[in-house]
Amino acid sequence: MNASRVRRLSSRIPVVFLPAAFFLAINIALNPRILSLRGINNLALQTVSLGLVVMAQTLVVIVREMDMSVGAVVSMTTVLVASTMGSLHFLSIPLALLVAGLFGALSGAIVAYAKIPGIVVTLATSMIIGGLALVIMPQAGGTIDDALSDFVNGQPFLVPNCFLLLLAVLLVWRYVKGTRLGTAIYATGGNPFSAYASGLPVAGAKIAAYTGSALLAAVAGLVICGKTMTGDATIGDPYTLSSIAGTVLGGASFTGGVGTMAGAVAGALIIGILVHVLFFLGLSSHYQYIAEGLILLAAVTIGVLAERRGKK
Amino acid sequence: MSPALLETLGLEKSYGATRAAQDVSLAFQAGRVHALVGENGAGKSTVIKMITGLVRPSGGRILWRGEPVSLHAPRAARSLGIVAVQQEMTLVDTLSVARNIWLGHEPLSAIGTVDRRRLALDSERLIASMGLSLDPERLVEGLSIAEKQMVEILKALSLEPSLLVLDEATSTLGDREVELLHAIVRKLQAEGRAIAFVSHRMKEVFRFCDDCSVMKDGRVVFQDEIAQLDERRVIEKMIGRDMSQGFPAKQAIPDAAEDLLRVDHLSTRSGLRDVSFRLRPGEILGIGGLQGHGQVELLECLFGLGSATKGTIEVEGRRLSLRRSSDALRAGIVLVPEDRKTQGLFIDRTVEENLIACSFGDCAPFGFISRRKAGALVARIVERMKVKAPDIKEPVRRLSGGNQQKVALGRWLPSGFKVLLLREPTRGIDVGTKFEIYGLLRELAATGVGIIISTSEIIELVGLSDRVLVMLEKGISAELAPGAISERTILAASFGHSLGESHER
16 A cells, blocks of 8 residues: 555554564573473463553553552452452452452542542552452462463463463454544543543543453453462552553553553563563562663663654 | 524623623524624633533523523533534544544444544545545644644534534634635535634634624623624724724834844755845844744744754854754843743743743842842833733733733843744734733834744734745745835735735845
8 A cells, every 4th residue: 555554554563562572582592492382371471460460551541641559459359369269269250350340440430530640549549459458368378279270371272371361352452442432542541621522431431441450450460360379468569560661661652642552562571571581591580670670761762762753 | 583593691600709701692593604702801712612511601591493402511512513613722632633533423333443444534525525635544743733723623514513613713724724714614604504703813703704792801792793893893892992003103223223133044954945134123023924934943943943054143243053042042032932831931830930930040149049039020020011910929820811921021031132033922812912012022122122023913014013024935035124014015925926016035
């Protein structure tokens, strides 16, 4: 087709996949076994939960807000599932999702109707949710049914179930993005007044974004349960900051209206592979934060410089 | 007679103790263009916001085809066919032209997703039917202000409104776009739709409209058919006084006067080509031309915001190298930008803080602001510029457009600048204050300052400038000497025609 079409297509592929490929290459050079299905499965397992929380954050960032409660929701989910699975069996999963969804909707409603910045509201709700999780389960423990672990780690088809889970989320998002709700989400982030004056449900878009974010964080919590086989009221803590880092790496903009879920996955992948590389270099996980911070700075700087050059 | 399409009866809106609108009774008839004019703050926007569901009235009724209706949200007004082109830009920068046009009423497919094919087709059809050329897939981010305004209008038209509200829709358009809009309005009128036309620009009010309502202090003070009126009469009703005093007297600058600013064969990376002119002390030099022909680039370059590729700029005979705005400031060149809300002022800070922002050094001898010195400085500027503010501790946002502009201008006073650059100095300012600002500029010039004004209002060029440069395709197409400045010569030069009386380059 014409040139502008090509340009539009190429701009859709997040630039961030390039560093992801770069780190993957280092990783493969250090440890060729990663190319085995088992290796890929391992990497996937480690990246999927991060991918889900980055998507959660990206969704909220698109409506020009922030969600500081993703980590707390992850923790709360593991705690709820681990403490109720013994009696409720698999009903504990919908229960955990419902609780997360309610918290998300509540945060969203406060943000939308009281018009308080989301970063403040979710900072408060994250403390409440995190505190509740600690009250329910002061020490890590509880029981997780083997079936959940089998599902999360399983690979009945060619690719690991975890990948299928991500793929399913991407497909659902692809649909939602096409609907009027999706339009409202992007328009609200791009220009809230315009969205309102055009008759779009601005409040609805924010509530939907926060609810979706909490649900995605809860799914991440389920994946983590399947890996660790316990509930832990603090396990989600580091995810909040990582989700923000991944969102930036994924190309979403904090000024709203810009961001893709594919980009979010790429952002998570960069962090995931980075952790892997550091591990194989024999560095302690503490270096992860330093590396994450450096990459974040580099990505943002390169992005800004590239944009400036593009405008000239 | 059949009932009006939309009628307001005793409509009222109060914000606390302030009555933004009271006892507003207006009737918009199908097939007629109804002008709503008035100074800034007269209540026009409030009325428009109530009609379009953005603001809830505190009293009164709205009738639609004779039936009372409640317009509690934009959606309610839209569903009746009341659509506004708002004064503020309401486009989403991050979405494409097509997505913006159909925002909120996209064509949907069977499974509830936006039908992109139809979206593209419908957009192309709509754009073409209005005689425009625009790529519907372009992001709004990259459009010019005039293009954005046209998208804004297309967006309203896509809803096939029965009552179209144009709130200052022409103020950002160039002449060509105004012609297009005029054709569109005529077409809608012929289809039996009603149009509410809110504008400052008398010329367009008289060209576009059939009826005219004048608002002042929140009330409708005058109503008549346009055919019975003339411009002077309407303006008198708006400002409540005679405007015969008009523009301040012009200054005769002796030809032999030394140059204050001299620009020779200037070309820039931003596209200016071979621009030469001079500015003498005490002179007001107007820059005209159609929108987008290099006026912005010229002022930006003089303020150090664009890099020159050729040519020279001299102030008082000293050659300047302007690479950043601080170079310009050091040479005594200051700029009052077009958008004072985002570029000229710290809009949420107080009058006092804004006024001392450009002269910290004078008020803060040891790095700390001296209350006494700052107070004296601010009092001096407020008096000189006749800034009307209830309190200098008030945020600038609360002031009227005219007073904001006075603050934007006044903050440069202590710097002792030599050359003052202004873009659209009276945009969004009511008629009465406009003349006050013209007077202030003339007073400034009388102190020996040189002033360059870039404006799209020809009347301003004619009334205020001692000399006029007309720009065309990023160069200068004509320099009009004092005797040769008229609406006709300026327009002719804007389109590249030559007239005997203009001095050609």
